[in-house]
Amino acid sequence: MPNSPRFIIIGAMKCATSSLYQQLVAQPGIFMTTPKEPNFFSDDDVYAQGIEWYQGLFAAAPPAALCGEASTHYTKLPTYPDAIARLKTHLGTDVKLIYMMRHPVQRLVSHYIHEWTQKVIDTKTDINAALDRHPELIAYSQYSQQIRPYLETFGPENVLPIFFEQLCNAPQQELERVCQFIGYPGSPQWQELERDNVSSQRLRKSPLRDAIVQAPILKTIRKRLIPQAARDWVKGLWQMKQRPELAPEQLQRVTEIFDRDLAQLNEWLGTALTCATFKQTAQVSPEGWPGWGSSAAVQES
Numbered sequence: 001m002p003n004s005p006r007f008i009i010i011g012a013m014k015c016a017t018s019s020l021y022q023q024l025v026a027q028p029g030i031f032m033t034t035p036k037e038p039n040f041f042s043d044d045d046v047y048a049q050g051i052e053w054y055q056g057l058f059a060a061a062p063p064a065a066l067c068g069e070a071s072t073h074y075t076k077l078p079t080y081p082d083a084i085a086r087l088k089t090h091l092g093t094d095v096k097l098i099y100m101m102r103h104p105v106q107r108l109v110s111h112y113i114h115e116w117t118q119k120v121i122d123t124k125t126d127i128n129a130a131l132d133r134h135p136e137l138i139a140y141s142q143y144s145q146q147i148r149p150y151l152e153t154f155g156p157e158n159v160l161p162i163f164f165e166q167l168c169n170a171p172q173q174e175l176e177r178v179c180q181f182i183g184y185p186g187s188p189q190w191q192e193l194e195r196d197n198v199s200s201q202r203l204r205k206s207p208l209r210d211a212i213v214q215a216p217i218l219k220t221i222r223k224r225l226i227p228q229a230a231r232d233w234v235k236g237l238w239q240m241k242q243r244p245e246l247a248p249e250q251l252q253r254v255t256e257i258f259d260r261d262l263a264q265l266n267e268w269l270g271t272a273l274t275c276a277t278f279k280q281t282a283q284v285s286p287e288g289w290p291g292w293g294s295s296a297a298v299q300e301s
Contacts, residue, residue: 099162
């Protein structure tokens with residue numbers, strides 16, 4: 001299909017997909033879509049715009065560019081159940097897919113902060129109450145459940161597992177691994193780029209506030225006349241004061257869920273991940289999916 005991606009970062013949400021996207025954008029000969037997350041194959045309202053709309057996102061790519069996109073909605077089961085079938089229909093089964101993972105509890109907490117800032121979760125619902133009201137907080141951290149249908153549909157040779165912890169530990173090495181996987185012919189170089197997706201700096205969504213703050217005249221007046229300390233105080237009104245923490249009983253609950261899920265992932269990757277060991281164990285690049293071919297590994301857990 002003309003004007004289509006050769007690779008896609010499919011998730012997981014809050015696992016440094018934005019950082020990897022920015023690094024790939026910075027490499028000559030790689031073209032990534034704007035917006036970063038078109039969510040074409042997942043979101044019904046976006047998919048309804050048609051494949052020509054999606055192809056148009058790649059129209060500005062140079063003829064020899066390696067094209068890609070990054071939509072974390074593609075690994076948000078059960079919220080978006082049609083993404084995989086649509087991907088297969090329009091892109092075939094040879095597209096290269098990158099799946100990023102981090103400590104599942106930390107991902108959950110970061111996810112909660114994101115939904116709080118987006119007003120999906122209200123200010124009165126703390127993280128412990130949110131677990132039952134928003135089961136996706138847990139579901140999106142169950143990595144084996146999210147990636148299983150991709151391995152079944154596209155094959156393990158077309159799915160690259162990346163650990164957030166190893167990306168932080170050895171960024172140049174991991175960028176090279178990604179670029180080799182997607183068939184990039186150049187020599188990628190990790191760039192020191194400004195982070196723009198830090199949870200602790202996020203502001204709770206407010207269209208009226210944003211319109212006032214971004215107005216050119218008011219923006220100039222604000223910067224010239226209002227002290228930084230005062231601006232920071234006002235900004236704090238829309239920020240989460242403290243990083244949320246799970247109560248001991250809830251932490252035990254999700255740890256048990258995630259450890260069961262990680263046990264399945266371990267069979268496929270040949271790793272020894274648990275919530276207790278994840279940070280240390282994940283500072284190694286996974287060598288594909290050596291355990292996927294066994295009959296026991298592909299059975300439904």
